[in-house]
Amino acid sequence: MEKTLFDADAVARMTARIAHEIVERNDDIDNIVLVGIVRRGVTIAETIAEKIRVITGRNVDVGTLDITLYRDDLVELEPFPRVKKVDIGHNIGGRTVIIVDDVIYTGRTARAAIDAIFDVGRPKCIQLVVLVDRGHRELPIRPDFVGKNVPTSQKEIIRVCVPEFDGISAICIRTENE
Numbered sequence: 001m002e003k004t005l006f007d008a009d010a011v012a013r014m015t016a017r018i019a020h021e022i023v024e025r026n027d028d029i030d031n032i033v034l035v036g037i038v039r040r041g042v043t044i045a046e047t048i049a050e051k052i053r054v055i056t057g058r059n060v061d062v063g064t065l066d067i068t069l070y071r072d073d074l075v076e077l078e079p080f081p082r083v084k085k086v087d088i089g090h091n092i093g094g095r096t097v098i099i100v101d102d103v104i105y106t107g108r109t110a111r112a113a114i115d116a117i118f119d120v121g122r123p124k125c126i127q128l129v130v131l132v133d134r135g136h137r138e139l140p141i142r143p144d145f146v147g148k149n150v151p152t153s154q155k156e157i158i159r160v161c162v163p164e165f166d167g168i169s170a171i172c173i174r175t176e177n178e
Contacts, residue, residue, distance in 0.1 A: 008169040014147030019051035029058045033090050037101045038066040043162040045100035063088035070112035086116050097123040102160035104130040107139035132158050
């Protein structure tokens with residue numbers, strides 16, 4: 001059974017707070033590129049970009065990043081993975097790249113995203129946004145902006161729902177094999 005931890009209003013408050021924190025931390029909003037990790041990270045990045053636009057009156061570039069090729073467990077997932085070109089959709093050279101993902105767990109997805117970004121260009125710096133930090137890191141990676149810290153057991157699964165894919169906006173938790 002899945003339990004809702006945060007409803008649409010709570011998720012909206014998280015993304016609004018993250019947008020404000022990004023604006024406070026980054027003086028040059030025009031030099032920012034939000035890069036959403038496919039799938040839900042892209043939707044979250046677009047939401048944050050819109051909130052930054054409302055706060056500052058400035059548009060922020062939003063790119064898309066598919067890290068499939070950069071995963072260290074790629075062979076375990078697919079015996080013959082499809083090779084895709086990495087195309088963020090924006091020039092990232094010398095800019096602040098803010099990677100956006102739904103949940104951070106081991107840190108391996110964030111590491112793969114960083115590898116992919118450096119294959120595309122050399123940013124000024126890289127920052128990381130996640131809606132949920134559930135702990136259990138296997139790599140020394142820490143997000144710069146976090147919606148909520150949700151301590152979990154390794155048997156629990158956090159699911160971030162976005163309207164584009166799930167029909168609702170929420171953050172849910174369930175125990176594996178339920």
